[in-house]
Amino acid sequence: MKSNGISRRDFVAGTASAIAGFTILPRFVLGGAGFKPPSEKLNIAAVGIGGQGKENIKACEGENIVALCDVDWRYAGQVFQNHPNAKKYKDFRKMLDEVKDIDAVVVATPDHTHAVIAMTAIKMGKHVYVQKPLTWSVEEAHKLTEAARQAKVATQMGNQEHSGEDIRVLCELVWSGAIGNVHEAYAWTDRPVWPQGIGRPVTAPVMPEGLDWDTWLGPAPVRPYHPAYHPFTWRGWMDFGTGALGDMGCHKIDYVFWALKLGHPTSVEAYVSSRVVKMWEKVENKETYPDAEIVRYEFPARGDMPPVKLTWFDGGLKPPRPAELEKERNLGANGIILIGDKGTIVEGRLVPESRMKDYKKPTQSIPRITGTHEQNWIDACKGGPPACSNFEYAGPLTETVLLGNVAIRTGKRIEWDGPNMKVTNIPEANELLGRKYREGWTL
Amino acid sequence: MANENVGKEKQYGMSRRELLGSAVAAGAFTIIPSYVLGESVSGKKPPSEKLNIATIGVGGMGGNNTRKCADAGENIVALCDVDEKLPGTVRVFNEYPDAKKYKDFRKMLEEMKNIDAVIVATPDHTHTVAAMMAMKMGKHVYVQKPLTRTVYEARKLTETARQYKVASQMGNQGHSGEGIRLMCEWIWDGAIGSVREVHAWTNRPVWAQGIDRPKETPPIPEGFDWDLWLGPAPERPYNPAYHPFAWRAWVDFGGGALADMACHILDPAFWALKLKYPISVEACTSTRMSGEGWGKVGVRETYPQASIVRYKFPARGKMPEVKINWYDGGLMPARPEDLEPGRQMGDEDGGVLFVGDKGKIMCGCYGMNPRLIPESKMEAYKRPAKSLPRIKDGIDGHEKSWIEACKGGPAASSNFEYSGPFTETVVMGNLAMLNPYKVLEWDGENMKFTNDETANEFVNPPYRAGWTL
Numbered sequence: 001m002k003s004n005g006i007s008r009r010d011f012v013a014g015t016a017s018a019i020a021g022f023t024i025l026p027r028f029v030l031g032g033a034g035f036k037p038p039s040e041k042l043n044i045a046a047v048g049i050g051g052q053g054k055e056n057i058k059a060c061e062g063e064n065i066v067a068l069c070d071v072d073w074r075y076a077g078q079v080f081q082n083h084p085n086a087k088k089y090k091d092f093r094k095m096l097d098e099v100k101d102i103d104a105v106v107v108a109t110p111d112h113t114h115a116v117i118a119m120t121a122i123k124m125g126k127h128v129y130v131q132k133p134l135t136w137s138v139e140e141a142h143k144l145t146e147a148a149r150q151a152k153v154a155t156q157m158g159n160q161e162h163s164g165e166d167i168r169v170l171c172e173l174v175w176s177g178a179i180g181n182v183h184e185a186y187a188w189t190d191r192p193v194w195p196q197g198i199g200r201p202v203t204a205p206v207m208p209e210g211l212d213w214d215t216w217l218g219p220a221p222v223r224p225y226h227p228a229y230h231p232f233t234w235r236g237w238m239d240f241g242t243g244a245l246g247d248m249g250c251h252k253i254d255y256v257f258w259a260l261k262l263g264h265p266t267s268v269e270a271y272v273s274s275r276v277v278k279m280w281e282k283v284e285n286k287e288t289y290p291d292a293e294i295v296r297y298e299f300p301a302r303g304d305m306p307p308v309k310l311t312w313f314d315g316g317l318k319p320p321r322p323a324e325l326e327k328e329r330n331l332g333a334n335g336i337i338l339i340g341d342k343g344t345i346v347e348g349r350l351v352p353e354s355r356m357k358d359y360k361k362p363t364q365s366i367p368r369i370t371g372t373h374e375q376n377w378i379d380a381c382k383g384g385p386p387a388c389s390n391f392e393y394a395g396p397l398t399e400t401v402l403l404g405n406v407a408i409r410t411g412k413r414i415e416w417d418g419p420n421m422k423v424t425n426i427p428e429a430n431e432l433l434g435r436k437y438r439e440g441w442t443l
Numbered sequence: 444m445a446n447e448n449v450g451k452e453k454q455y456g457m458s459r460r461e462l463l464g465s466a467v468a469a470g471a472f473t474i475i476p477s478y479v480l481g482e483s484v485s486g487k488k489p490p491s492e493k494l495n496i497a498t499i500g501v502g503g504m505g506g507n508n509t510r511k512c513a514d515a516g517e518n519i520v521a522l523c524d525v526d527e528k529l530p531g532t533v534r535v536f537n538e539y540p541d542a543k544k545y546k547d548f549r550k551m552l553e554e555m556k557n558i559d560a561v562i563v564a565t566p567d568h569t570h571t572v573a574a575m576m577a578m579k580m581g582k583h584v585y586v587q588k589p590l591t592r593t594v595y596e597a598r599k600l601t602e603t604a605r606q607y608k609v610a611s612q613m614g615n616q617g618h619s620g621e622g623i624r625l626m627c628e629w630i631w632d633g634a635i636g637s638v639r640e641v642h643a644w645t646n647r648p649v650w651a652q653g654i655d656r657p658k659e660t661p662p663i664p665e666g667f668d669w670d671l672w673l674g675p676a677p678e679r680p681y682n683p684a685y686h687p688f689a690w691r692a693w694v695d696f697g698g699g700a701l702a703d704m705a706c707h708i709l710d711p712a713f714w715a716l717k718l719k720y721p722i723s724v725e726a727c728t729s730t731r732m733s734g735e736g737w738g739k740v741g742v743r744e745t746y747p748q749a750s751i752v753r754y755k756f757p758a759r760g761k762m763p764e765v766k767i768n769w770y771d772g773g774l775m776p777a778r779p780e781d782l783e784p785g786r787q788m789g790d791e792d793g794g795v796l797f798v799g800d801k802g803k804i805m806c807g808c809y810g811m812n813p814r815l816i817p818e819s820k821m822e823a824y825k826r827p828a829k830s831l832p833r834i835k836d837g838i839d840g841h842e843k844s845w846i847e848a849c850k851g852g853p854a855a856s857s858n859f860e861y862s863g864p865f866t867e868t869v870v871m872g873n874l875a876m877l878n879p880y881k882v883l884e885w886d887g888e889n890m891k892f893t894n895d896e897t898a899n900e901f902v903n904p905p906y907r908a909g910w911t912l
Binding site for chain 2: 190192193194195196197233269271272273274275276277279280281282290291292294296309311313315316317318320321327330331413425
């Protein structure tokens with residue numbers, strides 16, 4: 001393992017999710033705190049239920065939904081109605097203090113409050129399901145992963161495609177040598193579909209009734225409420241979201257990360273669209289992420305896999321169409337391309353399609369997830385094998401994705417010492433790995 | 444050089460036109476001025492006489508071009524601008540009290556019978572009509588870059604300049620410089636081996652792109668003839684979002700960052716790699732969300748704020764197929780691994796990186812400061828003899844190169860035989876930008892995409908009633 005430069009953490013994640021070797025040795029037998037036997041129902045609480053949380057809760061309805069928390073009760077209304085027996089909260093801290101029988105917590109708030117909520121829950125020994133991206137910052141992802149390991153709780157990041165068939169087929173295809181050695185990879189999204197590259201609003205509209213803005217802000221710096229941030233459009237704002245990369249990178253880069261067994265990159269470089277309002281004056285925007293981004297990651301050799309360059313595009317930018325792709329086929333809104341020395345894969349299939357049809361399907365080496373991504377986590381909470389996108393995997397994935405934002409905000413190529421969590425060539429870039437929390441908030 | 448080019452002509456399947464262009468640009472004819480050859484060139488004056496020069500569009504670069512010609516001792520006899528109150532116009536008008544002043548270039552060309560040569564420095568969408576009229580009257584032309592807004596216009600101007608045997612020059616002044624010549628000589632010397640990949644970039648646009656058409660209709664400023672400014676472009680109400688200067692962003696008027704800067708930045712690639720027409724082009728463009736639903740801003744109205752355009756050129760003689768990747772609006776190619784830390788890629792305007800199978804060469808905008816990278820390779824490189832003739836005063840001599848051509852000297856450095864096809868190739872990239880995410884296959888000789896009719900619509904969009912070529 002050492003020769004590959006892969007840490008124990010990577011190794012555990014890889015074998016656990018790839019082989020499911022722990023099935024025969026349920027976790028609760030190992031003495032982890034709070035693992036219920038499969039026959040019992042979990043008591044689940046959710047924080048942030050107006051958006052994706054609503055879907056996650058629906059998938060958990062076979063368990064007891066005991067408490068629901070949202071800073072904005074206008075958006076929580078319907079979910080509250082669906083679960084009349086659940087206790088209702090605005091402040092997750094109060095909820096976790098008061099409701100003693102919570103086994104597991106779903107976190108689906110904006111990115112900037114994932115870490116503080118999940119950390120509080122983990123430290124209380126509760127299992128956590130956290131929406132992607134796992135955290136707002138590289139440092140938070142690292143700390144959450146460590147804390148989950150220490151507390152031995154079941155974890156899952158909400159990148160649900162990780163439970164799917166497609167990512168498994170891709171891994172098996174690549175691992176079977178279908179395209180040989182991969183030196184070049186691309187991932188992209190058509191996001192943002194919300195405005196980015198804009199300045200901070202100057203108006204201060206009246207706070208809507210039922211919204212606890214201060215708790216919404218959580219550890220982020222104080223600023224007045226504005227509908228430009230909430231609901232939904234927080235993703236574009238650097239203080240709250242992680243942009244198109246954080247949003248979709250955890251889905252799309254996931255495919256590349258698993259199939260190519262990636263760990264820490266050695267360098268990250270980003271170029272972004274500029275914005276001009278007045279002639280000859282480019283707006284230096286420290287408020288929102290840009291309209292369009294290119295992020296280039298370099299990864300070292302891993303075992304018998306050679307070094308690989310991964311390029312991310314968003315905001316309308318896309319990789320060049322591979323020559324092998326049939327003319328009538330278009331690259332999708334989101335996708336990946338892997339270019340090997342023996343062939344090319346576009347969005348999970350060999351191109352051209354005739355090559356895919358001729359290729360003898362590799363044997364299934366990765367266990368399939370039969371239920372939902374949430375159920376996969378619930379099973380882990382009850383002592384089953386770790387969930388497929390548990391933090392041992394999802395933490396490093398998120399760290400890598402979010403390093404792209406460090407490069408974007410630095411504006412320079414950064415060289416990364418992953419094991420020591422350090423940008424080695426630009427000292428000030430290290431300040432962007434995390435941030436000083438607002439007073440009253442700690443991790 | 445002449446012999447070398449003749450030899451390569453057949454080998455490369457180059458047309459007579461190209462040969463003429465490159466040989467002339469290389470100065471092969473220096474010893475036989477064209478007026479000596481007795482060509483029926485109307486208006487070629489001997490070097491001893493002064494040219495009578497008129498300028499159309501004086502508020503921007505036209506003022507500089509005019510000044511260079513005046514400094515060279517030529518007569519500035521007429522000046523034309525649709526906006527006589529614009530500070531830039533006022534200043535230039537005042538500089539030449541004896542020059543007759545016009546708003547309408549058509550009137551100027553009809554009235555002033557003694558004009559020998561015309562500088563065209565209007566917005567892109569009126570280059571062609573102005574230059575065409577002048578050439579058909581036998582006048583020499585200096586046209587700002589990009590030569591034209593559309594592929595078809597560039598073709599027509601090139602043909603017309605040839606037909607009327609006038610001296611022509613595009614205002615890509617870097618083409619007269621030392622840097623571009625060194626790039627050619629080093630690449631032809633095999634300094635980096637065969638080149639299969641080129642990356643070029645610019646910091647432009649430094650004006651807003653990716654924006655919607657303004658809804659306000661402010662009054663037209665006094666002294667400004669909006670209808671004339673529009674020229675052959677489709678009618679729309681005046682707005683300061685178009686004039687002055689910001690017209691480049693708008694598809695109806697300008698060619699965006701690509702047309703503005705690729706005429707400088709891709710120039711070394713076009714010359715050194717002996718390019719002509721690409722076989723395909725593919726673009727992807729930044730989108731901007733309006734914030735209202737999933738609405739997008741500025742689509743097909745302006746060029747995007749940022750883009751990547753990927754051209755593919757066929758093999759040329761011993762030179763293999765090459766891909767040229769263009770980045771603008773803040774986007775850049777990957778930083779080469781062998782570029783020393785802290786070293787800037789190109790310069791503040793942009794740059795080009797040639798990737799050969801034996802090394803890399805990088806330069807800034809205008810072909811400035813070419814260097815093999817890393818610097819240790821540059822230092823170890825034994826430079827070949829300077830085989831290409833130099834233009835006196837280099838970049839600063841670009842107007843002078845044209846003036847000499849007007850007086851029967853060799854064709855100007857960036858005459859239309861070179862800059863016409865070059866412009867065609869640059870501006871066809873905009874067709875990909877307006878039709879992104881497809882590999883558009885280009886039949887350069889016939890000026891059309893063979894696999895996409897929609898993209899062909901912009902090859903030669905119709906002129907407004909009352910305007911023709």
